[in-house]
Structure formats: structure tokens, C-alpha cells
Amino acid sequence: MEKLMKDKKAIFLFAFPTFLLFTVIVVLPIFFSLYYSTLQWDGFSKAISVGFSNYVNLFVNNTDGFSQSVINSLILALISVCIQLPISLLLAIILSRGIKKERFFRTVYFIPVIISTVVIGQLWMKIYNEDYGILNTVLRSLGLGSLANSWLANPSTALGSVFVAMLWQYVGYHMLLMYASAKSISPDIYEAARIDGASEAKMAFRITIPLMKPILSVCVVFAVTGSFKAFDLIYVMTGGGPMHSTDVPTTLMYTTIFSRYQYGYGSAMAIFIIIECLVCTVIIQKLFSKNADY
Amino acid sequence: MKNNNASVIQKDRSRKIRFPSLLLYLFLGIYAIIQVYPLIWLFLFSFKNNNEIFGGNAMGIPQVWRISNYLTVLTSGNVAVYLMNSVIVTAVTILISTILITTSAYSIVRLHWKMSKVFLTYILLGLMVPIHATLLPLFIILRNLNLLNSYLSLILPYVVFALPMGVFIMVGFLKSIPKELEESACLDGCGIYKTFYYIVVPLLKPAIATVAIFTFLSSWNELMFANTFINSERLKTLTVGIMSLSGQQGTQWGSIGAGLVIATVPTLLIYFLLSDQLQKSMIAGAVKG
Numbered sequence: 001m002e003k004l005m006k007d008k009k010a011i012f013l014f015a016f017p018t019f020l021l022f023t024v025i026v027v028l029p030i031f032f033s034l035y036y037s038t039l040q041w042d043g044f045s046k047a048i049s050v051g052f053s054n055y056v057n058l059f060v061n062n063t064d065g066f067s068q069s070v071i072n073s074l075i076l077a078l079i080s081v082c083i084q085l086p087i088s089l090l091l092a093i094i095l096s097r098g099i100k101k102e103r104f105f106r107t108v109y110f111i112p113v114i115i116s117t118v119v120i121g122q123l124w125m126k127i128y129n130e131d132y133g134i135l136n137t138v139l140r141s142l143g144l145g146s147l148a149n150s151w152l153a154n155p156s157t158a159l160g161s162v163f164v165a166m167l168w169q170y171v172g173y174h175m176l177l178m179y180a181s182a183k184s185i186s187p188d189i190y191e192a193a194r195i196d197g198a199s200e201a202k203m204a205f206r207i208t209i210p211l212m213k214p215i216l217s218v219c220v221v222f223a224v225t226g227s228f229k230a231f232d233l234i235y236v237m238t239g240g241g242p243m244h245s246t247d248v249p250t251t252l253m254y255t256t257i258f259s260r261y262q263y264g265y266g267s268a269m270a271i272f273i274i275i276e277c278l279v280c281t282v283i284i285q286k287l288f289s290k291n292a293d294y
Numbered sequence: 295m296k297n298n299n300a301s302v303i304q305k306d307r308s309r310k311i312r313f314p315s316l317l318l319y320l321f322l323g324i325y326a327i328i329q330v331y332p333l334i335w336l337f338l339f340s341f342k343n344n345n346e347i348f349g350g351n352a353m354g355i356p357q358v359w360r361i362s363n364y365l366t367v368l369t370s371g372n373v374a375v376y377l378m379n380s381v382i383v384t385a386v387t388i389l390i391s392t393i394l395i396t397t398s399a400y401s402i403v404r405l406h407w408k409m410s411k412v413f414l415t416y417i418l419l420g421l422m423v424p425i426h427a428t429l430l431p432l433f434i435i436l437r438n439l440n441l442l443n444s445y446l447s448l449i450l451p452y453v454v455f456a457l458p459m460g461v462f463i464m465v466g467f468l469k470s471i472p473k474e475l476e477e478s479a480c481l482d483g484c485g486i487y488k489t490f491y492y493i494v495v496p497l498l499k500p501a502i503a504t505v506a507i508f509t510f511l512s513s514w515n516e517l518m519f520a521n522t523f524i525n526s527e528r529l530k531t532l533t534v535g536i537m538s539l540s541g542q543q544g545t546q547w548g549s550i551g552a553g554l555v556i557a558t559v560p561t562l563l564i565y566f567l568l569s570d571q572l573q574k575s576m577i578a579g580a581v582k583g
Contacts, residue, residue: 005406010486014401015413018394018457025454026420029431036430043434091325094318107569108326111333114561114572116515118533119554122540123336126547132352134335172329173576180577218580229424232517236537250426257430258522270427277424 030274036267043263054268064256066269069240069247070276076163076248077227077280084167085174085219092178093204106179109172117169121236124165128152152238155245162246166233170226174219181215182208217288224284225277249273333558340364340551347547363552367539372527373553376535380514383448383531387513388506390449391456395505396498398457399464400490404476414465420458425451425518433522447523448531452513460505463578467501507568507575514561532557 037054041047058066091109095102112120127134130150139148151161185208193203209216231250234240240247240255249269257266339347340363341356351357367373398417402410432451433442441447475497479489495502517533524530530538539553565572 004480004486004489005404007405007486011401011405011407014397014405015407015410018398018417018461019413021394021450021454022417022420022457024435025432025451026423026428029428029435030423032431032434033427087325091322094322099315099318099322105322105326106573109329110569110573110576111562111565112329113576114511114565115333115558116517116533116536116561118515118517118536119558122536122550122554123332126336126339126551127332132347132547134332134353137352168328176573176576177580222580225424229426231426235517235521253426254429254518263430267430270430273424274427278422281422 033267033270036264037271039264039267041263042261044261047264050264054265055272057265058268058272064252065244065247066249066252068244069249069252072159072246073228073230073248075159076166076230077224079163080167080170080223080227081220084171085216085223088171088174088219089178089209089216091171091175092182093208095175096179096182096208097200106176109175111172112169113173113176115169117232118236120165120169121233124161125152125237128161153242155242158238158242158246162234162237165237166230169233170223174223177215177219178212181212185211213288217285220288221281221284224280228273228276228280249276336551336554339547340555341548342551343548344546360548363546363548364556367549367553367556371539371549371553372530372535373532373539373556375528376530376532377556379445379529379535380532383445383452384510384513386445386449387452387456388509391453391460391509392502392506394453395457395460395464396495396502397490399461399468400494402461403465403468404473404494414461417458417461420455421462425455429518429522432519436523442523443526443529445529448513448516448520451519452509452516456505456509456512459508459579463505463508464498464501467498471497503568503571504575504578507564507572508579510564511561511572 038049038051039047040050040054091105095106099105126132128151130136130148130153133151135151136148139145149157151157189207189211190203193207198206228248229250230248231254234246234248234251235254238246240251244252250273253266253269253273256262256269335353338354338356339352341359341361342351343360343363346357398413401407402414428451436442436447436450441450475493476489479493484492515533516531517537520531520534521537524534536553536557539550
């Protein structure tokens with residue numbers, strides 16, 4: 001057995017293809033991106049090395065709205081932590097406390113998560129349609145016709161409208177993760193609390209939520225990094241417009257590279273996104289581990 | 295643990311919940327409507343024509359169920375082609391990634407070599423990499439290899455981005471199954487490859503299902519690579535094809551709706567058939583510590 005498990009040829013055959021593909025398709029491109037980010041290059045003519053000036057251009061005397069796109073993604077991160085996660089948490093706690101039709105509700109809430117973002121995006125574009133969308137139809141029938149709006153074409157409402165669709169899609173995902181964690185809490189604890197006369201609300205705040213800390217930290221990390229990486233839904237619904245009002249770093253990176261052919265500058269954005277995600281992940285995990293003394 | 299949970303559910307049900315349950319169900323019910331109503335609305339308008347939608351019946355049941363909308367997108371549009379492409383790309387991706395994930399996870403957990411731990415860490419680093427950061431370099435690599443506009447240009451990245459999560463899940467699972475079966479197979483004279491194929495792979499089935507579902511969802515729904523690496527009409531996958539549908543079908547809401555429904559049905563079917571298994575996959579993918 002020992003000898004068999006040390007078979008060099010088998011080890012090579014089993015591990016090397018994965019190693020090779022992973023290196024070529026994930027690891028090397030990161031280094032390429034780092035390198036490209038120091039160039040001024042349109043992808044065809046000769047590249048000029050410009051050092052860190054692409055990174056400087058992201059924030060100093062910026063003209064393409066990159067700072068605004070970062071602010072947009074920060075707003076998205078903030079509302080997904082402050083609005084989306086509490087909704088998910090509430091649903092998860094209610095479902096995990098043993099309620100009729102538990103499985104039915106869980107299954108229904110999760111449906112939007114598995115549907116393609118393109119479908120979700122197209123669907124919400126119809127919902128927001130100025131003339132025949134559900135939203136305006138409902139507003140008009142309630143006598144609130146003055147509030148009807150071309151939601152996605154109006155720069156002041158576009159960002160909010162896109163965010164609503166994004167929050168809507170992923171509530172079920174966080175709900176499921178939290179539900180699984182809440183479900184694994186030992187029932188004896190609740191039994192003891194109930195004997196001591198604790199109410200359901202008190203139990204939720206004093207027992208369930210503190211014990212869910214590890215998964216809550218995962219959810220916050222996902223919500224924040226997910227907001228920084230958000231691309232599909234915004235790309236489908238507005239493409240970053242109107243007038244950059246819904247741009248986030250990923251959509252701006254995409255247009256910078258593939259519409260304006262600024263390969264170097266776009267790569268600097270890509271590297272910025274990686275660093276932003278890493279830094280936030282570390283900070284959030286630090287914050288959660290600091291007060292994890294329950 | 296599982297039995298424990300199940301018994302709790304029973305107990306809770308018999309005990310009746312203390313807080314005002316009517317209100318609670320009202321809240322859950324309203325939220326359920328918020329989550330599915332847009333999809334029901336999509337289903338309904340996919341059977342209508344513009345006259346009906348614009349003539350005041352934007353939200354109700356269709357007066358006539360126009361199946362012709364579906365026939366139109368399937369025949370005149372390219373939706374059938376897109377569907378075919380998505381099926382091919384996703385199926386090949388699942389097949390290749392499953393092979394790579396099981397073999398490399400096996401080499402990490404069971405085979406004896408010095409670098410196995412380092413190798414695992416290396417692959418798991420991939421969980422931290424946003425795919426956007428690889429987009430441009432991959433585009434250039436594929437362009438130089440003349441692979442743009444081919445199934446391979448999508449299958450390669452989909453397979454590789456499925457590896458870190460898959461290896462993570464598979465390694466965890468492999469560690470939990472005892473070695474004895476493999477040892478006895480070995481004593482009976484089975485070689486390493488036979489042991490792997492006839493003994494280990496069947497034991498791994500649950501984990502393979504988890505990984506395959508995960509890979510299915512991510513590659514079936516992927517947009518950015520598909521939108522960048524493919525521009526030939528014949529090779530577009532559903533996600534990209536559906537995006538251009540609004541262009542092709544003008545403002546025919548019914549046909550666009552039908553296209554969206556066609557793109558959604560396979561995922562929903564899989565979801566309703568395997569919903570528990572699928573939810574488990576999503577949880578397994580998140581709890582990586």
C-alpha cells in the first residue's frame with residue numbers, strides 16, 4: 001500500500017494537469033495584469049512603460065469617473081450589509097425556529113439566486129419600463145402617477161433601481177447560509193432559555209445571533225467583496241450609464257479595456273479591485289474575531 | 295447531529311410557536327411573493343403580444359396563450375443554437391472539471407508526496423482571485439493561441455475557475471472516508487488506477503454531485519467571459535444570446551419573454567429536482583472558514 005501511494009508516475013498524472021491549467025489560467029494572468037498596469041498600451045501598437053502613473057491617474061485629476069465608481073460600489077456594499085443582510089437574517093431565524101412550510105419558504109426564497117443574471121437583468125428592465133412596466137403600472141393605479149419615472153434612464157434614480165434588483169437577487173443566498181448555521185445550534189440551549197422564561201426575540205438576540213458569528217462574518221465578507229466585484233447585472237441593465245451614474249469599478253474597467261483600448265489603465269483598475277477585496281476581507285475578519293469572545 | 299435536528303423540528307411543530315404566528319406567516323408570505331412574482335409576471339407576458347401588453351393587460355393572465363411566441367424565438371431567432379452551445383460548453387466543463395478535481399484531490403489526500411500540502415494551498419488561493427483580474431490577460435493569451443471564438447475559449451476558464459472550490463469540497467470529503475476499502479483492494483492486487491476508478495470514485499459520488507451542481511450554475515450563468523471571448527453568432531451561449539435578443543426581436547415583449555423563459559427552464563428544472571442537494575452545494579461552497 002505504502003509503495004503504491006508513492007508511485008511517482010501516478011502522482012504526476014493525478015496532480016500535474018490541474019497544476020498546469022491552474023497556473024496558466026489563474027496565476028500567470030494575475031502577474032500579466034500587474035505588468036500591464038505599468039504600461040501605456042492599446043493592445044496593438046508598441047507599449048510604453050509608465051511606472052505607477054496609471055495608478056496615480058485612478059485618483060488624481062481623474063476624468064473618467066473612477067472615484068465615483070468606487071463610491072458607488074461602497075454605497076452598494078453599505079446597503080447590502082445594512083439592508084440585505086438583516087432581511088436575510090430575519091428570514092433565516094424565523095425559518096430555523098421550526099415553522100410549518102419551512103422547506104417551501106426556503107426553496108422559494110432561493111429561486112432568484114440560481115437564475116442567470118442576464119435573465120434577472122432583462123426582467124427588471126421590463127419591470128422598470130417607463131410605459132408598461134409593473135412598477136409604473138402599480139404607481140399609476142394607486143393614483144401616484146406623478147411618481148412614475150423612467151427609472152433606469154434617469155441618472156438620479158438609475159443607481160438605486162439597479163441596486164434594488166441586486167439586493168433582491170441575493171437575499172435568498174445569505175438567508176440559506178444563515179439558516180444552515182442557525183439550524184445547527186443545539187436545541188438544548190433553547191430549552192434551557194425557555195425554562196428561564198426567555199422570549200423568542202430575546203433568544204434570537206442573546207443566543208442565535210451570537211452563535212452565528214462565524215457565518216455572519218462570511219456573509220459580510222461575501223456581501224462586501226460581492227459588491228466590489230459586481231458586474232453582470234449592472235452591465236446588462238445600464239452598462240454603467242446614464243452618464244456614468246451606475247458605473248462600478250468592474251464595468252468601468254470593462255469599457256476602459258474593450259471600448260477605449262486603454263489596456264494598461266484598465267489593468268490598473270483590475271489590480272485595484274483585487275487589492276480592495278483582499279484588504280476588506282482581512283479587515284472584516286479582524287473585526288469579527290476581535291469580539292468573538294462568546 | 296442530523297437526527298437531533300429532525301427531532302427538534304418535530305418537537306417545535308407540536309409545541310406551537312409562541313410569537314403571533316399569523317403575522318409571521320403574513321410576513322413570510324409577502325416576502326415569498328416579492329421573490330417570485332417578477333418570475334410569474336415574466337411567464338405570463340411571454341404568452342402575450344404587444345397589443346395585449348400595451349392595451350392595458352400588462353399584468354393579468356393572457357387572454358390567449360400564444361405558444362407561437364416560443365416557436366418564433368426558437369425558429370427565427372437563434373435561441374435554439376444558443377441553448378445547444380450552452381449545453382455543450384456546460385456539459386464538457388462539468389466532465390473535465392470533475393475529472394481534474396477528483397484526481398488532484400485524491401493525490402493531495404491519499405498519495406504520499408512532499409509538496410501535497412503546498413499544492414493544496416496554492417490551488418485554494420484561487421478562491422481569493424476575482425475573475426475580472428484575469429479577463430484581459432486571458433483575452434490576450436487566447437487571442438495569441440487563436441482560440442478566441444471557440445468552445446475551448448470558454449471551457450478552459452470555466453474548468454479552471456471551478457477547480458479551487460471543487461478541490462476544497464472534494465478534499466474535505468475524501469478525508470472523511472476511511473482508507474480500509476482501498477487497502478483491501480490493494481491487498482487483492484488492484485493497481486493504483488484500478489483502485490481509484492473502481493473503489494474511490496463510486497464512494498465520492500455525493501461530493502461529485504455537489505461539485506457538479508456548483509459548476510453547472512457558475513458556467514451556465516457566466517456572462518463576462520462569454521461576452522468577451524465569443525462574438526460569432528453560431529457559438530454564443532444563452533447568457534450572451536439572450537442579451538442580444540432585445541435587439542433581434544425589436545420591442546416584441548412576448549418573444550423576448552419567451553427567450554428568457556427558455557433560458558431559465560433548465561436551471562429551474564434542476565433546482566426543483568435537486569433542490570436539497572443544490573442548497574447543500576451552495577452551503578458547502580461558502581463555509582470555507
